[in-house]
Amino acid sequence: MSITPLVDVVFLLLLFFALTLHFSPEEAISVDLPTSSSAEKQPETEIILTVSPEGAFRLNGEEIPSESLETELISLRMADDKRTVQVRADQQLEVGRLVAIIDAIRNAGFQHFDLMTQQTINK
Template identity: 30%
Template structure:
C-alpha cells in the first residue's frame, strides 16, 4: 500500500466539485420565481366612494369634508389643508375620536393625501375615508 504525501496531493490538484452547489442555487432560484406573488397594478377604474363594506359612522367622529374642487371644510367653514392639523389637534385634546374624511367622488387624490397626512401629524390614530354603502 502506497502512502500519499501532502506534496503529492498538491501536485494532483485537489478540487472542490461546484456542480452540486450550482444545482442547489438554480433550484432555489426557480423555487422563488415560481412562488413569488406578483402585485397587479390597476390601470385606472375608479368611481368611488361606494363600498360594500361601508360601516356606520361614530357619532363622536371628527368630520372633515373635501369637495370636488379641493376645498377642505370643517364645521361649515373652509379651513384649507393647512388648517386641518390645528383643528384636529384641538378636537383630539377634548376627546380622542376617529377622523372621518368625507371626500367627494370626484376629488383629486393629492389633496386627499395631504388631508390624511395633516390628520396623522395632528395625532389622529384612526383616519378613515367615508363611503356610501352599495345597494
C-alpha cells in the same frame, strides 16, 4: 256659520307637522361620496372633515383654509384624543390630495380615521 272647528283642524295639522318635522344639518359643500359594497355603518363622531372636489375644507361644518387643517385638527385632538376623524371626500378628489389630508390627520396625532362612503345595494 262657526269657523271654530276649521281653526281646530288647521291648528292640529300645524302641530302634527311641527312635531314630526326632522331637521338635519345641511352640508354647505355638495359631496358625491364614493360607493363601496363592503361599507360598514359607523357611529358619527364629532369630527367630520368634508372635502369638495375643488379642495375646499369644512371641519365640523365650518370652512377652514387648507393651510390651517393640521393646526385645527391638533386643537380638536387636545380637547379629546379618543375621537376619530371622519373624512367625507368627494369621489372626484385627486388621490395625492387625499394622501395629503391623511398625512395631516396623522401628523395632528390621530391614530384612526374613517373614509366615508355610500353603501351599494346588492340585489
